[in-house]
Amino acid sequence: MTAVAGTDPRNFIRDLTRSPSGRLLQNALENRWPTTPDRLSTIVRYALLPAGKMLRPIMTLESAAAVGGDPAPVLPAALAMEYLHVATLVHDDIIDADEVRRGRPAVPTAFGLPDAIVTGDHLIFCAFASIVECGAGGVPADRVATAVGALAAAGNDMCRGQILESELVGDPDTGVERYLEMVRLKTGALFRAVCHVGAALGGADEEGAAQLAGYGEQLGIAFQIRDDLLSYTTVAQSIGKSTTSDLSNGRPTLPLLLAHQAASPQVRARLTAALRGHRADPATVAEVQRILADTAALDRTRDCLVGHAGQARDRLAGLPPSTSAALLDAVARWAAAHRW
Template sequence: MTARISDAHDLAGDPAALLAASPVAAELRAELERRWPAGTDHIGEVSRYALLAPGKMLRPVMLVAAAEAVGGDRAAVLPAAVAIEYLHVASLVHDDIIDGDELRRGRASVPVRFGVPDAIVTGDALILSLFAALTECGLPAEPVLAAVRAVADAGVDLCRGQALEAELLRDPACPPERYRRMAALKTGALFRAACRSGAVLGGGDTEQVAAATRFADRVGTAFQMHDDLLPYLAETEVTGKSGSSDAGNMRPTFPVIVAHGMAGARDRALLAEALSGHRSPVESFALLREVLTRLGAVERAAAEAAEEIRRAHRDLAVLPGGDGARLLAAVADLAIHRDR
């Protein structure tokens, strides 16, 4: 057993340590091991590979923490936490197909390891499995149905966000508010579903559920902002993803959009050239890095992500508190203090 989460005051300045001290992630991983044992069938093998990849399981941890933050029972909501991880991993598998990414969490992505057809089928299987998992919550029907609705809505929002992201390609002049809308849908949706479902299943009142939802929206947006910053903050060996992937896909990430707002005509032309598709991914990324570094755009983008997290912390004040709220605060801080 790891350190007790009740020791949280000693770890308050270290969100990664606080998260590691919680037994929630270990319990979730053990539950996934139990549900997807080795040596079943091929889809089981691919699902196990996708689900048990290295990772912090932030979204299912947030669901459990939100439930506990309003006085709920961890054991009763654990199946819902498993369900949210199914949806998250399925979205990653499909995302890697769309983007053609070869790396995920520091190892071969599912479509690279098993092929695109198996990746599509496995993602679909995980999405369908999440509804079965949600029905296993040992709670009355009304909150379970509300959780099903929240997760289903999140799945649709995620798809809408993915489609909106495709509309932004090659456009470094994308308005910041349009980027934020995309981030709230594509990335924030699952954070929102996790916290809203957790608060509902934990028995939270209307005000508490709304606060948990606002908190998750802010954390999800900041998480995407920081995710976009990672290629400029660390090497591929650290982040576990290709630094030139977004540039190769002609995607205007958050620091690029920030840079465009800071740039003069010459630098705006360079940003457009980097996302034009006329250069190799490596050349495009090198050009973006040069412009962003010179303008100080990485630092400004990081400051905006940090401000989003400060607002998220204020939303937590509505929740009763305790270990669950402290764990949510740690996840919020970790969203912008991580290297992968």
């Protein structure tokens, strides 16, 4: 659909968002959620708009096109991915007591906890209603049923990932594997559904849809590792800030876990104490940064990222050449190749 592969990697996501698919989706979102006196719709509009990067819905359309399907009737399902994504943001902001989202008061802060719970629920139901809507647009019912199943499975995985994440807080001893399982559930599952739903509605057979689902899952894991890494590597100033945030909320990230794995028992004990104690004083932050450097944890995190992005790209091998297949490949290359 959209040829953006090969453009400047610094502007890759911006160009994708401004592409014809991106604009189509933003307009659809605006049209479906107009300004209204209805309180629930007002909160949903506040949560959804102005639209974010729309990466997930764009990838649903491209997945449908990549398997030879017509993306037009898949549009409601693409919006469903944004609904589910934003539903999790709204509920996560309650769970994490985050008061700011996208530079504005988060939904629970702006509208109160009770209505934020209902808004998240509403967005989940809207996601399923939107998938079903594709049937009215001519998509065969068996594909719709497959897509609904993929969305529900992703939602359930995301719930499991959320619970697992809260179990991991303050506990670096659980190790890298359990962390990656959490990331697969919490972030990988939605990207898996994003591509699975697009492929299934676009008419892929079971094997083809599974390949694209696998691509999405690996890509989602890569994105989360990339986020973990960026918070340590973007600019010198933010290093301390992010390390502070990770330590003070006790949340282990992949660099911390890889450092923990590679460190001596003595150093490991100090890392554990920092995480368990939610300590983020300057001395602790400096020490953790030294441990990350000594254990080459950032390099090893980068290797892990490149590995998952590569696994994502491998799943695209069976697709016939097309601009959509090239775009999906470019997303995975972009995830891994961003400069630090």
